Amino acid sequence: MSRGRLTDFIGGAWVQSSATEVHPVANPATGEPLCETPLGAAGEVERAVSAATAAFGSWRAVPALDRARVLFRFKALLDDHKDELARLVTLEHGKTVPESAGEVRRGIENVEHACGIPSLMFGDMLEDVARGIDCESVRQPIGVFAGISPFNFPAMIPLWFWPYAVATGNTFVLKPSEQVPLAQRRITELAAEAGLPAGVLNLVNGGRACAEALCDHPGIAGISFVGSTPVAKAIYARASAAGKRVQALGGAKNHILVMPDADLAMACEIATESVFGCAGQRCLAGSVVVGIGSAYERLADALVRAAKALVIGDGGDARTVMGPLVSARQRERVIAYIDQAITQGAVPLIDGRAVGVPSLPRGHFLGPTIFAEVRDEMTIARDEVFGPVMILRRAADLDEAIAMVRRSEYANACSIVTQSGAAARKFRHEVGVSMLGVNIGVAAPMAFFPFGGHKSSFFGDLKAHGADAIRFFTDAKVVISRW
């Protein structure tokens, strides 16, 4: 049943957007209409920034311990509603319920981390920087921050940012992806229920125009963005030109290196889950599996067998291993990449284009595809596909495999499967990628550590999570004094 046209959350109340255009949202497995996202723009942003600005003075005066207490209550509410949130994610995004539950769990971990704000926000002090003169630094909130998030983790990704922003005493305007607005809407209700005062967290619905209005608004101090590389680059340039601090996380082309000493069953399981999990719609998803030396021949058959065994269907069905793509557009985009790869000479070992789910004719399903004979100059070797497509390549040795990874314009995640500590160490030391997995196919985000890539996968300097999040959302003020 459709929830109709969604409202925005501004100044503590759910209000109608003045947008005249909407983005229709439907269940990607069934085609059932879910809601309409209003495509708000400068007017909505203006109202939300006014509310956030008005709330800032009193919120920053709330002691850090009391801000943390609101987050503790919020965390408890998220725990109480985690199953409901996971079902909402599956409904609007299509991934399986266990995958959705996993992302909700990772989102909650960021709230747990932000609950430690009284100690995370500590400053420093040095007595007698000169005789009788002391110097101290404190971390202070800056004002209003904004977040712009992608479609692939509707519940988790906004929680990478706004809990830290409000924990440090800022106020926030969030623009979720117009394709998946429901989970974050529910999370915003829970934040209000936890006692977050009016105006501290605001939610505006919209697409590109709304994102651009956030970048341009002089009342916003900084932007946290996650999405595709071209948009990340544009947001970084636009918001920086408007004088803001920006952290913009972009796309990826992740490699999984399989050493000849690897346990074949483990390598196959790691690669299959990494590439085909969430139907390939993860920024940490493996894309290129590199069989090193004799590993290549052993992998090819095993990977095709594992791919053929994947059960495709509605993410809400407990038997499903791989759900649909998020939209018809995304499915067509992936099919176009497969068509082009074949034209350019890549050889499909298994081709998912004709695979559907007969009982769900309106679902955006695609079967797994595995390509061999891929060369550097082919588009499929370079571009982010963001769908269930695996590229199987060979390398003579680890040096050649690392060189292949280093040629990529992206540097988000990379994994190695091996039983050799020396190979793992060499990999860690030499591969120019930010998030690494050793015998792990998805280098999952951990709230306590920094998260983000480099090269075309990240624009900015302070990453998400960890100590960087506290630095991003605060100004380091230094006071030197003599009494």
Ligand code: NAD
């Ligand atoms: P997207 O770039 O299309 O959209 C992201 C957000 O930007 C959305 O809120 C959208 O409304 C807005 N937007 C879209 N076009 C815009 C434009 N021209 N100007 C301003 N704003 C615009 O990304 P998506 O398709 O929603 O998400 C998938 C992408 O996100 C993939 O490339 C994936 O790798 C990336 N991603 C990266 C990470 C990471 O941690 N690096 C995590 C998740 C997803």
